[in-house]
Amino acid sequence: DADVRVLSVKGYGNPQLLRSVINQEQPDAIVHFTDPRYWVWLYEMENEIRQKCPLIFYTIWDDLPYPMWNREFYRSDDMLLCISKQTKNLVENVLKDHPKPGRIHYVPHGINEKQYFPIINDLEYEAFKEHITDKKDYDFIVFWNSRNIRRKNPGDLIMAWRTFTSQLPKEKAEKCLFVMRTEPVFEHGTDIPKVIEALCDPKIHKVKLITKRLAEKELNYIYNMSDAHMFMTDNEGWGLGLTE
DSSP states (O other), X not given: OOOOOOOOOSTTOOHHHHHHHHHHHXXXXXXXXXXXXXXXXXXXXXXXXXXXXXXXXXXXXXXXXXXXXXXXXXXXXXXXXXXXXXXXHHHHHHTTTSOOTTOEEEOOOXXXXXXXXXXXXXXXXXXXXXXXXXXXXXXXEEEEEOOOSGGGOHHHHHHXXXXXXXXXXXXXXXXXXXXXXXXXXXXXXXXXXXXXXXXXXXXXXXXEEEOSOOOHHHHHHHHHHOSEEOOOOSSOSOOHHHHO
């Protein structure tokens, strides 16, 4: 009896909206995710929420030092679901002075291993590769699969690609391709086509921009056809593209 409803809001919502949802839907629990500093308004009303249902945080934190600044957020949750073993370790250490049995659980966020694998002698794969490369034969293909947002640094990646290919002999540079799977323009990122136009000579610094969402099979095709994957994200120690 799964029931999914999407309420379109700007940003991270507000107390009035949440009160309305709780009153109308009477949920069994409230689950939120991402950095708790985006959810200050939610934690300011945590006592009100927890009178009616539990507050659950599906959380990730990647690196030391221990995020002691999150302690009061963590203490306000009835349950913390940790995306990785590292996250679980960090959360447990932050809350070591405030133990509560059953509060912290390891609930890994992963992928279906059967969807990503090496491909050998597959005609559909070869046809897809020809489509992506416009039937051109490349010696070196680099793939970037990510969001067009500031911390993913898409503009820096294009600059790095230009710098790399500019150091090659022209005939070798022409045999290299950088494939980017992302949104072309986004308010929290940049205008990638304009960056490519400003920085790259299309004959030497070749960039292929894929803007549509790919099925897992197609994504696996690109992982197979690429020689390297590029990640230049700051403030992120774990990413889905890297796991894939």
